[in-house]
Amino acid sequence: MAGEYRLLLENAQQLVLVCGRGEKYLLQAGAERLAVLRHASVVVGRDGYIKAVGQADAIRNQFSGASFERVIDCSGKCVLPGLVDAHTHPVWAGDRVHEFAMKLAGASYMEIHQAGGGIHFTVEHTQKATEEELFSTFKHRLERMCRAGSTLVECKSGYGLNLETELKMLRVIERAKRSMDIGISSTYCGAHSVPKGRTATEATDDIIHNHLPKLKELKLSGEIHVNNIDVFCEKGVFDLDSTRRILQAGKDTGLQINFHGDELHPMKSAELGAELGAQAISHLEEVSDEGITAMARAKCAAVLLPTTAYMLRLKQPQARKMLKEGVIVALGSDFNPNAYCSSMPIVMHLACVNMKMSMNEALAAATINAAYALGKSDTHGSIENGKQGDLIIINSSRWEHLIYQFGGHEALIDYVIVKGKIVYKNERCGIMSSY
Numbered sequence: 001m002a003g004e005y006r007l008l009l010e011n012a013q014q015l016v017l018v019c020g021r022g023e024k025y026l027l028q029a030g031a032e033r034l035a036v037l038r039h040a041s042v043v044v045g046r047d048g049y050i051k052a053v054g055q056a057d058a059i060r061n062q063f064s065g066a067s068f069e070r071v072i073d074c075s076g077k078c079v080l081p082g083l084v085d086a087h088t089h090p091v092w093a094g095d096r097v098h099e100f101a102m103k104l105a106g107a108s109y110m111e112i113h114q115a116g117g118g119i120h121f122t123v124e125h126t127q128k129a130t131e132e133e134l135f136s137t138f139k140h141r142l143e144r145m146c147r148a149g150s151t152l153v154e155c156k157s158g159y160g161l162n163l164e165t166e167l168k169m170l171r172v173i174e175r176a177k178r179s180m181d182i183g184i185s186s187t188y189c190g191a192h193s194v195p196k197g198r199t200a201t202e203a204t205d206d207i208i209h210n211h212l213p214k215l216k217e218l219k220l221s222g223e224i225h226v227n228n229i230d231v232f233c234e235k236g237v238f239d240l241d242s243t244r245r246i247l248q249a250g251k252d253t254g255l256q257i258n259f260h261g262d263e264l265h266p267m268k269s270a271e272l273g274a275e276l277g278a279q280a281i282s283h284l285e286e287v288s289d290e291g292i293t294a295m296a297r298a299k300c301a302a303v304l305l306p307t308t309a310y311m312l313r314l315k316q317p318q319a320r321k322m323l324k325e326g327v328i329v330a331l332g333s334d335f336n337p338n339a340y341c342s343s344m345p346i347v348m349h350l351a352c353v354n355m356k357m358s359m360n361e362a363l364a365a366a367t368i369n370a371a372y373a374l375g376k377s378d379t380h381g382s383i384e385n386g387k388q389g390d391l392i393i394i395n396s397s398r399w400e401h402l403i404y405q406f407g408g409h410e411a412l413i414d415y416v417i418v419k420g421k422i423v424y425k426n427e428r429c430g431i432m433s434s435y
């Protein structure tokens, strides 16, 4: 085949497609049969989309007359889809290392929150920060995620709470969406906490009558385009009724529902999300049996966050039960000032060890299912013809090393590629990272 292409990754020892038949998500049985080709190649076109996937010999013949901007010999290495991080809070000022010490000494997450720390502490600092300061730290965090293999990341607002600061955060996210290679799905999370001096009902009314109409206006003018709406549905934060009102209003404005539920107390968030047609619900440490059944039936993804349960010493989400009952299980890093982890390989490792997921299930959860949780599995989350050319190359002949080598991703990941373009190259491979 003649023609000009952007990239050829040639002769990978393992080319981990994840799935190869246009699946939108993988349930337990599908994840266990993860699609992997041996001695295989992948071609990305100049538009950034995958043009061919197959055995190295067949691709070599098929593209014998073609030219490529870049060819990478992947002999002895593995190629995987770029990882998808389905839950992060990456825009903020003011870290909370002092609170980590308090938690280690026995204070609970909610004790710190109710004493005015936690999210409130970060809100105070984020309100004072300039847009430029927020963008600069956010950019570095995204680069760090990218170096750990993430090519599509969900990014929330939620440390503003007032309209002015929520919009400041969303503008910062929008700027990264437009100027950086990494993919971003943005989430309005103005209901992350009840602002000091207000009741939850007052905050709910403000969101519905002021924040959401403003987001709609900014979308129409092309200034900010938000994808998802989130609420922290939790005892002492937003109760089920306020959560329902906010999520329904968000859905009516065209946003996908993707919210925090059943984390510290059983709230019946899963049941509510299934009823409202939520695309995903995160946390779910305290989900009920009925909630699990309802999520499976509604095809509402469970975004499990192993770093949070680990950090806060919570009970682990019941990943095994969810998988058995037919829930679409996805993973997220939950990167935030409470759980400072930006590495999906570490998240997969924790999911395997603490939540008893298999490595195949963890990879499906961090690729195709995480993409589904963001409504993007048509274009992301697997290596298939027509999908975006988001790929990682690891310096190992078996892909499982990415999970097995706990915290070893910096040494393992050779390249991170978005739309066929190299966005990170390990110094070990010859030149400095392009970031």
Ligand SMILES: N=CN[C@@H](CCC(=O)O)C(=O)O
Binding pocket: 089, 118, 119, 122, 232, 260, 263, 308, 334, 336, 337, 338, 339
């Ligand atoms: N639980 C609510 N939100 C975040 C934590 C945010 C924070 O503590 O700053 C979470 O998902 O873990």
Ligand SMILES: [Zn+2]
Binding pocket: 087, 088, 089, 260, 334, 336
């Ligand atoms: Zn969160």
